[in-house]
Amino acid sequence: MAPRKPPFPRLLLDNVSCMRNAQQILRHCNASVHDGSALVLTGTNGSGKTTFLRMLAGFSKPSAGQILWNGHNITDSGVFHQYKLQLNWLSLKDAIKDKFTVLDNVQWFEVLEGKMGKSLPALELMGLGRLVNEKARLLSMGQRKRLQLARLLAIDRPIWLLDEPSVALDDDGVQLLEHIIAEHRKKGGIVIVATHLPIEIEDAMVLRLPPRFQRRMTLVDMLDRAEIS
Numbered sequence: 001m002a003p004r005k006p007p008f009p010r011l012l013l014d015n016v017s018c019m020r021n022a023q024q025i026l027r028h029c030n031a032s033v034h035d036g037s038a039l040v041l042t043g044t045n046g047s048g049k050t051t052f053l054r055m056l057a058g059f060s061k062p063s064a065g066q067i068l069w070n071g072h073n074i075t076d077s078g079v080f081h082q083y084k085l086q087l088n089w090l091s092l093k094d095a096i097k098d099k100f101t102v103l104d105n106v107q108w109f110e111v112l113e114g115k116m117g118k119s120l121p122a123l124e125l126m127g128l129g130r131l132v133n134e135k136a137r138l139l140s141m142g143q144r145k146r147l148q149l150a151r152l153l154a155i156d157r158p159i160w161l162l163d164e165p166s167v168a169l170d171d172d173g174v175q176l177l178e179h180i181i182a183e184h185r186k187k188g189g190i191v192i193v194a195t196h197l198p199i200e201i202e203d204a205m206v207l208r209l210p211p212r213f214q215r216r217m218t219l220v221d222m223l224d225r226a227e228i229s
């Protein structure tokens with residue numbers, strides 16, 4: 001019997017590079033991402049983690065190489081139309097409307113998605129149950145992040161692109177984040193995370209982006225060297 005071929009990756013980055021404002025940010029990135037898997041992007045400030053996520057979200061195009069979804073190039077307009085409906089994007093800009101209630105801030109997105117009934121349970125899971133009728137402007141930074149995460153759950157799309165999702169979360173919030181990531185993956189969802197902070201994600205692939213510029217020598221480095229010689 002012929003050996004069974006591994007399933008085609010849901011997402012494939014094939015030798016992808018990216019320029020922004022005529023500057024080379026990413027070079028020759030490769031990754032295969034299957035249903036239920038997680039990819040963690042790490043690297044120094046400015047190494048291109050957000051750029052990587054933006055490219056996957058279709059905000060920037062690769063300058064070389066290709067990103068394939070189900071084997072189709074996401075930059076083809078017909079493909080992109082379908083592909084973008086798979087994405088859930090969480091960034092440092094939270095797109096929260098301060099004048100809306102906490103519940104409306106989630107339900108609005110859910111209704112746009114043609115779904116209903118998930119906003120309240122999602123907010124409760126994220127520990128915001130008591131605040132659903134408060135105006136969002138009253139939320140703390142960590143609570144705003146929890147609201148963003150409740151949105152991910154209510155919208156419930158398969159590919160999560162998360163830029164620094166644990167920033168401002170307390171320990172309990174980070175555990176909730178880890179929990180919802182694990183549950184999403186159990187359903188076959190994909191999670192791609194850019195982070196500086198440790199987040200426990202089982203069997204995650206880690207892609208460490210190289211620094212774009214060589215690190216300058218700091219005073220501490222100079223003192224270290226002086227001690228050695």
Ligand SMILES: Nc1ncnc2c1ncn2[C@@H]1O[C@H](COP(=O)(O)OP(=O)(O)OP(=O)(O)O)[C@@H](O)[C@H]1O
Pocket residue numbers: 020021023025043044045046047048049050051052194212
């Ligand atoms: N709009 C833009 N035009 C040109 N260059 C940009 C633009 N936005 C970011 N860059 C540059 O791209 C590089 C990578 O930025 P990016 O935000 O992807 O890094 P990062 O790894 O996410 O950084 P951080 O850890 O600080 O969040 C940086 O050198 C930055 O100056």
